[in-house]
Amino acid sequence: xxxxxxxxxxxxxxxxxxxxxxxxxxxxxxxxxxxxxxxxxxxxxxxxxxxxxxxxxxxxxxxxxxxxxxxxxxxxxxxxxxxxxxxxxxxxxxxxxxxxxxxxxxxxxxxxxxxxxxxxxxxxxxxxxxxxxxxxxxxxxxxxxxxxxxxxxxxxxxxxxxxxxxxxxxxxxxxxxxxxxxxxxxxxxxxxxxxxxxxxxxxxxxxxxxxxxxxxxxxxxxxxxxxxxxxxxxxxxxxxxxxxxxxxxxxxxxxxxxxxxxxxxxxxxxxxxxxxxxxxxxxxxxxxxxxxxxxxxxxxxxxxxxxxxxxxxxxxxxxxxxxxxxxxxxxxxxxxxxxxxxxxxxxxxxxxxxxxxxxxxxxxxxxxxxxxxxxxxxxxxxxxxxxxxxxxxxxxxxxxxxxxxxxxxxxxxxxxxxxxxxxxxxxxxxxxxxxxxxxxxxxxxxxxxxxxxxxxxxxxxxxxxxxxxxxxxxxxxxxxxxxxxxxxxxxxx
Amino acid sequence: xxxxxxxxxxxxxxxxxxxxxxxxxxxxxxxxxxxxxxxxxxxxxxxxxxxxxxxxxxxxxxxxxxxxxxxxxxxxxxxxxxxxxxxxxxxxxxxxxxxxxxxxxxxxxxxxxxxxxxxxxxxxxxxxxxxxxxxxxxxxxxxxxxxxxxxxxxxxxxxxxxxxxxxxxxxxxxxxxxxxxxxxxxxxxxxxxxxxxxxxxxxxxx
Numbered sequence: 105x106x107x108x109x110x111x112x113x114x115x116x117x118x119x120x121x122x123x124x125x126x127x128x129x130x131x132x133x134x135x136x137x138x139x140x141x142x143x144x145x146x147x148x149x150x151x152x153x154x155x156x157x158x159x160x161x162x163x164x165x166x167x168x169x170x171x172x173x174x175x176x177x178x179x180x181x182x183x184x185x186x187x188x189x190x191x192x193x194x195x196x197x198x199x200x201x202x203x204x205x206x207x208x209x210x211x212x213x214x215x216x217x218x219x220x221x222x223x224x225x226x227x228x229x230x231x232x233x234x235x236x237x238x239x240x241x242x243x244x245x246x247x248x249x250x251x252x253x254x255x256x257x258x259x260x261x262x263x264x265x266x267x268x269x270x271x272x273x274x275x276x277x278x279x280x281x282x283x284x285x286x287x288x289x290x291x292x293x294x295x296x297x298x299x300x301x302x303x304x305x306x307x308x309x310x311x312x313x314x315x316x317x318x319x320x321x322x323x324x325x326x327x328x329x330x331x332x333x334x335x336x337x338x339x340x341x342x343x344x345x346x347x348x349x350x351x352x353x354x355x356x357x358x359x360x361x362x363x364x365x366x367x368x369x370x371x372x373x374x375x376x377x378x379x380x381x382x383x384x385x386x387x388x389x390x391x392x393x394x395x396x397x398x399x400x401x402x403x404x405x406x407x408x409x410x411x412x413x414x415x416x417x418x419x420x421x422x423x424x425x426x427x428x429x430x431x432x433x434x435x436x437x438x439x440x441x442x443x444x445x446x447x448x449x450x451x452x453x454x455x456x457x458x459x460x461x462x463x464x465x466x467x468x469x470x471x472x473x474x475x476x477x478x479x480x481x482x483x484x485x486x487x488x489x490x491x492x493x494x495x496x497x498x499x500x501x502x503x504x505x506x507x508x509x510x511x512x513x514x515x516x517x518x519x520x521x522x523x524x525x526x527x528x529x530x531x532x533x534x535x536x537x538x539x540x541x542x543x544x545x546x547x548x549x550x551x552x553x554x555x556x557x558x559x560x561x562x563x564x565x566x567x568x569x570x571x572x573x574x575x576x577x578x579x580x581x582x583x584x585x586x587x588x589x590x591x592x593x594x595x596x597x
Numbered sequence: 598x599x600x601x602x603x604x605x606x607x608x609x610x611x612x613x614x615x616x617x618x619x620x621x622x623x624x625x626x627x628x629x630x631x632x633x634x635x636x637x638x639x640x641x642x643x644x645x646x647x648x649x650x651x652x653x654x655x656x657x658x659x660x661x662x663x664x665x666x667x668x669x670x671x672x673x674x675x676x677x678x679x680x681x682x683x684x685x686x687x688x689x690x691x692x693x694x695x696x697x698x699x700x701x702x703x704x705x706x707x708x709x710x711x712x713x714x715x716x717x718x719x720x721x722x723x724x725x726x727x728x729x730x731x732x733x734x735x736x737x738x739x740x741x742x743x744x745x746x747x748x749x750x751x752x753x754x755x756x757x758x759x760x761x762x763x764x765x766x767x768x769x770x771x772x773x774x775x776x777x778x779x780x781x782x783x784x785x786x787x788x789x790x791x792x793x794x795x796x797x798x799x800x801x802x803x
Contacts, residue, residue, distance in 0.1 A: 288635075
């Protein structure tokens with residue numbers, strides 16, 4: 105499994121690279137990176153070269169006095185540090201670097217944007233006991249982080265965290281309903297559903313990148329299993345047709361048509377819509393074009409004044425936004441809903457089961473320990489997500505958090521709140537759903553992002569912060585190596 | 598309910614062994630690391646078999662199990678070798694059948710499970726046997742498992758059918774009950790004995 109304590113080891117690795125005796129390593133790393141600038145991308149060859157280089161360096165580390173007497177863990181951390189550094193540098197060169205991959209990315213993205221609008225958990229054999237769309241948002245959120253990182257391990261961790269969230273939710277559901285513990289029969293369908301709904305851009309390229317550039321000896325065991333699941337999700341989604349989701353052929357075609365019309369209608373009308381009155385006007389327009397029955401909602405949504413900050417919402421977010429329309433139908437208002445729910449709860453003798461998800465609801469301050477803080481925080485986040493998403497679904501502005509047009513943006517906003525001072529750091533993330541991978545921002549914003557993100561949600565892995573600054577200044581002459589990333593990197597040194 | 602009901606069975610001859618170094622991943626002649634893939638219709642109890650195997654030897658409170666889609670367990674054999682099974686579960690629903698090759702690629706062992714109360718699942722098991730004979734690694738160890746053997750009164754697949762089919766295809770056959778833990782450890786011990794020793798390291802590459 106991915107090592108949660110890798111952080112300290114990486115710091116240690118960077119320290120070692122500063123030692124005079126490490127000069128040869130620094131030179132090798134630099135010249136290896138330089139060697140890539142001379143050739144056109146060739147994934148097979150590049151991948152083999154990187155893997156060989158990592159293997160060779162790891163052997164050299166092992167034999168070098170710098171690591172004399174060190175544990176396997178420390179050597180492993182050194183390998184991780186090397187991989188993260190080298191791949192962050194090579195990223196602009198090797199990620200989605202051939203037209204075929206870019207094309208497949210686009211096709212997959214479009215397929216998911218369409219299918220996510222009408223797919224139901226039943227279409228994938230997800231039993232009612234295990235259906236929990238609200239909580240699945242947490243898993244979607246983990247997966248959507250994948251484009252915030254450049255290092256293969258960090259991307260892989262996003263996938264693993266997504267899988268862990270799903271596993272935890274399935275396990276909770278199985279305990280609550282006295283079902284057998286969940287196996288792959290339960291897990292894979294949910295992962296497919298979550299991926300469809302998350303629709304992370306460039307998924308195909310991300311998976312290839314991990315496959316090619318994650319050190320092979322570390323893509324084993326549980327990690328390999330969950331990564332394979334993600335590959336199989338991609339394969340399943342690419343091949344989705346009427347039969348594979350147990351849908352009538354004509355119904356499937358009709359759904360795809362409707363989804364297509366919705367998306368294309370949006371992209372043409374979008375600019376004017378957004379410039380005039382912000383995204384809610386766009387919402388109204390969309391719901392009308394799709395289903396007349398959404399009309400009663402317009403009043404509601406019009407009353408929610410768009411914020412100027414929302415104008416930056418871009419066309420690429422539409423697939424998420426559009427999907428949200430589906431849940432709008434016939435819901436009057438947030439407070440009506442609340443009243444209704446309260447009435448149901450009062451009359452429901454199984455009400456206590458509902459609250460099982462929130463173990464701290466009846467706790468007193470004295471019951472809590474410091475260890476509960478993480479759990480509480482996770483609970484809090486989950487609640488906030490649910491609440492804000494529900495509010496958003498209704499088109500009502502949530503009081504204390506920015507309302508946004510899509511889940512993606514919503515999550516980004518949540519993180520933005522913590523990072524107001526780092527506007528530079530936010531930019532690449534905001535563009536996550538479009539072209540962040542070709543936007544070769546400096547290393548720092550991404551590292552800040554990895555530091556700020558909520559890695560510990562649901563017991564998932566804590567993301568190490570790597571101080572590449574140190575190594576970068578050591579290797580300052582290699583600016584020529586990454587010309588595309590040059591302007592940010594130079595300014596940061 | 599089901600496989601998680603009763604207490605661990607410690608009577609097995611398989612001794613609990615500490616796991617290999619996580620990042621090493623190397624197999625040597627004495628310590629094998631083996632990828633095992635589980636195939637079979639949904640609902641036949643694939644994950645229950647594994648949970649029974651893994652939890653039955655561990656103190657159930659000592660380890661938080663996060664789902665049963667991937668689990669690993671190490672057993673020691675009498676010749677003082679250890680075998681660490683990395684067990685890959687697969688989704689058994691028909692719509693996911695085409696994805697199986699991604700999972701059984703590089704597997705040293707495939708355990709094909711059916712439910713003795715469901716002839717349909719026995720047919721599905723035969724489908725998997727054929728598929729693996731065609732597309733699995735040439736030296737893959739195949740095991741055919743009739744699960745839910747505790748449900749005698751509902752049995753629809755005679756033991757003899759399982760035995761004959763397995764014999765014809767050169768597979769190991771056993772009937773198990775994940776519910777009562779019957780034959781669960783025997784299944785994995787028997788598999789461990791049948792592993793081709795020197796060739797194992799070549800199956801480790803993902």
